[in-house]
Amino acid sequence: MPNALYLNMENVDVLNKDVTTPSFDRDQVVTSIAHIGVSNFHRAHQAYYMHELIEKHNELNFGICGIDLLDSDRKIYNVLKDQDGLYTLITKDPNGLHQTKIISSIVEYFFGPENPMAVIERLANPDIHIISLTIAEDGYHLNEITGEFDQNHPAVAEDIKNPFYPKTVFGYLTQAFKLRKLRGVSGCTILSCDNIKSNGDTMRQSFFSYVSNVDPDLLPWLIENTTFPNSMVDRITPLTQPQDIDALKQDFLIEDRWPVICGSFSSWIIEDNFLNERPQWEKVGVQFVKNIEPYENMKLQLLNAGHTILGILGTLNGYKTVHEAANDEDFIGFLKGYMDEEVMPTLVPVKNLSIEDYKTTLITRFKNPHINDSLSRICTESSAKIPAFILPTVKKQLLKDKTIDRAAFVVAAWCKYNDGVDDMDNSYNIIDSISNKLIRAAALSHQNPIKFLEIESIFKDLNTNEVFTKKYTEYLSYIREHSIKESVINFFK
Known part of the structure; x- marks a missing residue:
């Protein structure tokens, strides 16, 4: 049996013909979305939709910069860096029909614990029009009883002591938006893709509560220069298992250290409340509404x-x-x-x-x-x-x-x-x-x-x-x- 090929840009064009590979030139893709929390779900959902939009409609202006902020994310960061941001998405229908596709929309990658200032600078870059998130509910630091932002959370206290080495997503965003304001750069849309009620409203309330505590002078500018659409995300995406990696290697001769498995059904509904230009996701099935x-x-x-x-x-x-x-x-x-x-x-x-x-x-x-x-x-x-x-x-x-x-x-x-x-x-x-x-x-x-x-x-x-x-x-x-x-x-x- 031939040896499996490592998944990266060097090998992507010579992979098994039964695997759908990207046809667009990644060198032409402009990064304007920064996504925080490169989870399996993000790769099965938002990154998939962006890949489809680039692939089918040549919309090259919204490549994704993946960003992970937790020490526990080091493994996925290392894997995707080695694979040039590429990964295999395996879609499985109940009737047994499987589709295997290489997703290529993540064109940059940063790891916060390794270089927090590089992340802050990237988020502050005027090219970034959308900052999206899948950080799970605990990333919002909500008080378990009131549901409001927990100003006394230990990670928030750490951010106050070391503002340029933040522990929370809000710490990174605060420093990035301070730079935007200082440099005369406009704000951007912050798009939560987490599975929580009124995710955009929750993100807004938590972020503004954080800023009102640590840097209140920034708040008026943020109110004028950010939007927080609510969104509904839906795709069943289990954890990747060792047998998934082995099957990909055996069936397709692809060495992908972290493929993603998901169901074929997918839905994304977003309130159309973007500060700047947004991707035309409606071309690939995303629905925009006034009330989510x-x-x-x-x-x-x-x-x-x-x-x-x-x-x-x-x-x-x-x-x-x-x-x-x-x-x-x-x-x-x-x-x-x-x-x-x-x-x-x-x-x-x-x-x-x-x-x-x-x-x-x-x-x-x-x-x-x-x-x-x-x-x-x-x-x-x-x-x-x-x-x-x-x-x-x-x-x-x-x-x-x-x-x-x-x-x-x-x-x-x-x-x-x-x-x-x-x-x-x-x-x-x-x-x-x-x-x-x-x-x-x-x-x-x-x-x-x-x-x-x-x-x-x-x-x-x-x-x-x-x-x-x-x-x-x-x-x-x-x-x-x-x-x-x-x-x-x-x-x-």
Whole structure:
């Protein structure tokens, strides 16, 4: 067998003919997007859309400069630097059709811990019109109880002491925009692509709160020279596994140390609120709207909530992947009932999109046997996911005196999940920033079920709602004595 070729610009033109390679000249691409947080999701989503726009419509003015700011990102930085920013995107349909494509839209790369001033200078460059982000919720440094920016976060204190060696994204942005102001350069659009409610508004509030504390004189200029569109992003993208790397090498003779696997369905909806010229993403399927909220609620309360539910129920049953849980008719039946009876009444129609069709497609996506998405990934940081994806539905249903049965069951199952043992007595790790608090509250709930609901940062005052607590207590008592499978069948069949 011939040796596999390392993925880089030198070899890209001689790769396996069954792999789609870029046809454009990267030397002609102008970098005007700086993206912070070069995650698998960014590479399956925003970088993919930009590649498609360059490839299909010759829009060469919006190449991406990738930027990573965390010490833990050193590995992906080293890999992509060695590969000239190239990586393989493998799209897997439920019907078994796979497409393999080399993505070439990341044309520069910087690593903050290695050279923070180089990152600050790049962000301050007038060529950069958009700074986009996938930094996950913890990158916004929100107070777990109030949801507001946490001025007392240790990383913020470090930024104040060492402003030119920042630890937060806000520290980098502050220094970059100070340079822009000093040099008479205009601001730019900051585009959050994170999976959080009102991501643009959240970014704006957090950034402006940070600046008001560390450099208040900059704030008036920022207000006039930045915009923060909200956006909704949607593509199922699991963690890359060693077998993915091996399969690419065996099937296509490509040595890519960090390919990306994703489902074929992809959606990106953005509020059209850009300070300067923006890419014409609508040419490759991106939808621009005036108000993102209806689309966002649909996605968060169906897809993200659905993932979370399958993660909790599936883990308790001993499953390891999303598709295993989704192909269990009892669990997928429970999820369909939750969507139909509890989520759908809370949603409003969205323009040019059928929620019923989205829901149907979602079930197919969850069942995709070719996307090896681990339940452990889905359940990571559940303390942030439950309040964002499940509890808004509970709140809306309670206000209308409508059913919250399935949501209460999910919360009870999550309490049991935090015991750390499945129904076959196999233990699993609880990966959460407040894992100690979750585990302790779950332990206390054996004597008093309401103790779990007293985690204020998650449930606020839900522990005082008699309708919810009655259902939750009933379900938790049963789940403690029976398997999760038996519990679902007993209450919801």
